[in-house]
Amino acid sequence: xxxxxxPDLIFTILFFxxxxxxxxxxxxxxxxTVPSGTELEKLEKKSCVSFIYVxxxxxxxxxxxxxGTRIQLNDRYAEPREVMDFVAQERTTMPNxxxxxxxxxxxxxxxxxxxxDIKEVLRKSWALRINYSATRRN
Amino acid sequence: MARKKKKVPGLNSSSTADISFILLIFFLVTTSMDTDxxxxxxxxxxxxxxxxxxxxxxxxxxxxxVRLNAAGYLMVNHDFLDINQLRPRAKEFIQNKSNNPKxxxxxxxxxxxxxxxxxxxxxxxxxxxxxxxxxxxxFQVQNELVAAYNELRNDLAIAKFGRxxxxxxxxxxxxxxxxxxxxxxxxxxKNYGGN
Numbered sequence: 001x002x003x004x005x006x007p008d009l010i011f012t013i014l015f016f017x018x019x020x021x022x023x024x025x026x027x028x029x030x031x032x033t034v035p036s037g038t039e040l041e042k043l044e045k046k047s048c049v050s051f052i053y054v055x056x057x058x059x060x061x062x063x064x065x066x067x068g069t070r071i072q073l074n075d076r077y078a079e080p081r082e083v084m085d086f087v088a089q090e091r092t093t094m095p096n097x098x099x100x101x102x103x104x105x106x107x108x109x110x111x112x113x114x115x116x117d118i119k120e121v122l123r124k125s126w127a128l129r130i131n132y133s134a135t136r137r138n
Numbered sequence: 139m140a141r142k143k144k145k146v147p148g149l150n151s152s153s154t155a156d157i158s159f160i161l162l163i164f165f166l167v168t169t170s171m172d173t174d175x176x177x178x179x180x181x182x183x184x185x186x187x188x189x190x191x192x193x194x195x196x197x198x199x200x201x202x203x204v205r206l207n208a209a210g211y212l213m214v215n216h217d218f219l220d221i222n223q224l225r226p227r228a229k230e231f232i233q234n235k236s237n238n239p240k241x242x243x244x245x246x247x248x249x250x251x252x253x254x255x256x257x258x259x260x261x262x263x264x265x266x267x268x269x270x271x272x273x274x275x276x277f278q279v280q281n282e283l284v285a286a287y288n289e290l291r292n293d294l295a296i297a298k299f300g301r302x303x304x305x306x307x308x309x310x311x312x313x314x315x316x317x318x319x320x321x322x323x324x325x326x327x328k329n330y331g332g333n
Contacts, residue, residue, distance in 0.1 A: 007154035014162045021169035034176075035274045037281040039288055043174040103176060106273050112206075113269030115276075119324075123184045131176040132277055 030055035030072045032107035036137035043131060048099045050090040052083065054114065055107035069110050071118065080117040087125040105133040177280055182323070200242045202231045202263045204279060208270030212279065221278055228286035232318060234258050251313040252298060263322045280322070287320050294318065 032055035043049055053072040057065040070077045073086045091097040102122060106115060122130065204224070205213040212219050214227055234241035242261035249255050263283060267276055288303070291314050295303040299310050306314065 003155065004151075007151065007158050010155060010158040010162055014158055014165060017162065017165045017169065021165070035277040037177055037277065039177060039281055039284040040175040041178050043176065046174075049174070101178075103174060108272070108274040108277075110273040111269060112267045112271040112273060112276055115273060116267070116269070119181060123181050126184065128181040128183070129178070130181060131174075131178050132280070133174065133176040134277065134281075136175060 026051070026053075026072070026075050028053065028072070029058060029061060029075075029077065030070050030107070031058050032105055034105055034133045034135055035108050037134040038137055040134055040136055041131075043101065043103060045099060045101075048094055048096060049101050049103050049131075050087070051103050051105060052086075052118065053105045054110055054118070055105075069107070069114055071114070080114065080121055083118055083121040084125045087122065087127045099129075100127055101129045101131055102127050103131045103133050177277070177284060179280065179322075196260075196262055197243070199240055200258075200260045200262060202228065202261070204263060204265045204283075206265070206267045206271045206275055206279065208268045210272050210275040212275075221275075221282060224279065224282045225286045225289075228263065228283055229290055231263070232258060232261060232286065232290060247316075249313050249316050251310060252317060255317060257317055259316075259319055261321060265322060265324050267324075283322055284320075287318060290318050291315070 030053050032053060054069060056062070056067050057070055057077075065077070071080065071083070072078065073082065078086070087100075087102070091100060094100060104115075104118070119130070122128070203213075203215055207213070212221060212224065214224065219227060231241055234244060237244055242258035244256040245259055247255055247257050247259065249257075265276075265279060265283070291303045294314055294317060295301065295306050295310070298314075299306055303311065303314060
């Protein structure tokens with residue numbers, strides 16, 4: 001069997017994946033299903049976006065961490081007040097800090113209390129542009 | 139004497155497929171497909187340190203109170219509503235077509251490109267949640283409110299400029315945004331009906 005075109009084929013698939021996917025930056029320690037909405041906007045300028053994840057710990061970590069709602073910043077769990085440091089730290093790596101957008105990936109079943117706490121801290125740290133991450137629904 | 143034809147030595151490329159397979163698998167593992175989409179909101183500026191709870195005086199008719207309790211029930215002003223009824227209610231409130239004295243005040247305002255208009259620029263939609271309100275309900279409420287604004291802006295854009303809001307020029311979009319300013323405020327959470 002002539003397999004001389006196989007490398008070209010695989011390279012094509014490789015390039016396809018390189019183009020349509022994005023690098024995963026952190027390993028997720030919380031699991032979440034974001035809500036679905038209709039009035040969504042795409043996040044432009046990936047370099048100005050920081051992510052905050054909120055949800056219960058993943059199945060592997062549940063034995064140690066329990067099943068209460070947790071906030072994940074970068075690679076670790078954090079308290080709401082630590083968001084301020086996170087915002088400042090993220091700003092230093094951005095080419096244009098004034099365009100900073102906080103993307104909040106929050107599990108559907110989270111209670112609003114913790115989210116309000118995060119929002120208060122975000123307000124205090126002048127990270128006013130936020131984005132509630134969601135999936136599109138028709 | 140017939141000379142033997144010289145053969146070009148071939149490069150052994152049988153491993154290229156394996157190499158590219160390894161690369162492919164590496165990219166499959168380290169990347170994710172998800173495109174990031176979401177509902178964009180703008181938080182208000184932080185309170186001044188020396189600011190004593192200065193309540194900005196807003197007339198009752200100018201406020202649409204949307205309250206969410208811990209069980210996820212929705213209350214708008216004094217009525218219990220279903221989530222599906224929120225969008226028409228919000229649109230009616232923002233527009234105040236009939237100059238109803240219970241809906242927000244209409245002010246005459248000169249807007250570029252649109253001329254003299256009567257707009258409800260003093261209206262506020264206040265969303266108040268309980269600490270126990272599920273995030274999903276809150277998100278759906280925000281989504282419906284943004285949808286109400288988007289629908290109104292779209293209708294106005296089609297009526298005035300003959301094309302949807304998204305395809306209007308920058309100036310036209312500014313004019314429409316002045317006509318229907320998005321005013322969704324979020325109050326501090328309260329405990330409604332226990333946890």
